[in-house]
Amino acid sequence: EPEVTQTPSHQVTQMGQEVILRCVPISNHLYFYWYRQILGQKVEFLVSFYNNEISEKSEIFDDQFSVERPDGSNFTLKIRSTKLEDSAMYFCASSARQVDSPLHFGNGTRLTVT
Amino acid sequence: DQQVKQNSPSLSVQEGRISILNCDYTNSMFDYFLWYKKYPAEGPTFLISISSIKDKNEDGRFTVFLNKSAKHLSLHIVPSQPGDSAVYFCAACNNAGNMLTFGGGTRLMVKP
Numbered sequence: 001e002p003e004v005t006q007t008p009s010h011q012v013t014q015m016g017q018e019v020i021l022r023c024v025p026i027s028n029h030l031y032f033y034w035y036r037q038i039l040g041q042k043v044e045f046l047v048s049f050y051n052n053e054i055s056e057k058s059e060i061f062d063d064q065f066s067v068e069r070p071d072g073s074n075f076t077l078k079i080r081s082t083k084l085e086d087s088a089m090y091f092c093a094s095s096a097r098q099v100d101s102p103l104h105f106g107n108g109t110r111l112t113v114t
Numbered sequence: 115d116q117q118v119k120q121n122s123p124s125l126s127v128q129e130g131r132i133s134i135l136n137c138d139y140t141n142s143m144f145d146y147f148l149w150y151k152k153y154p155a156e157g158p159t160f161l162i163s164i165s166s167i168k169d170k171n172e173d174g175r176f177t178v179f180l181n182k183s184a185k186h187l188s189l190h191i192v193p194s195q196p197g198d199s200a201v202y203f204c205a206a207c208n209n210a211g212n213m214l215t216f217g218g219g220t221r222l223m224v225k226p
Contacts (some may be wrong), residue, residue: 042218043203045214048212056213091157095212098212101212102160102163103160105150105157107155108156
């Protein structure tokens, strides 16, 4: 069964450093997403992406965050200058359609900012 | 943000019996609802969904019920199996976009 893959599984970085989290969505999906889950909290929406542009973004997704689909398979989340509070599990997801179409999630990248 | 709530943080059920997980929402604009299962160190795995035009959707051992007037949905697992032990999340969205709002999760433990 096709799946969403994320790399790395765990990333440790120092405060102020840039990180890039990588995702390979399911190949025939057109809609891509990033979510995050801070330890002990709910899974939160960050951003959705379609047709090479951001469709929606949450308040969390400020100027420090950016997304890109650099080629036909990868979807990346960049955090320009990490803060301690960015420590979380980051989940990539994709869906085939916008409407009535479940999101399929990857196994996440655990980001630890020290 | 309490738009989607799962009031039971945990549930323990005997193998073979029914598991009922509940979820309430407040946003009347939500019209698509999903249940996900999550094991430790893995991402949420899609289980079953329901559109607001229906009140029931069934897939094998899993059935989701939607009560729009009460803004309540539930997931029934029959019969429950030890492998069903995981954290279950309900999620909702407005089909005008696909931004999911998640509940806080219910940890289901199925005892052999």
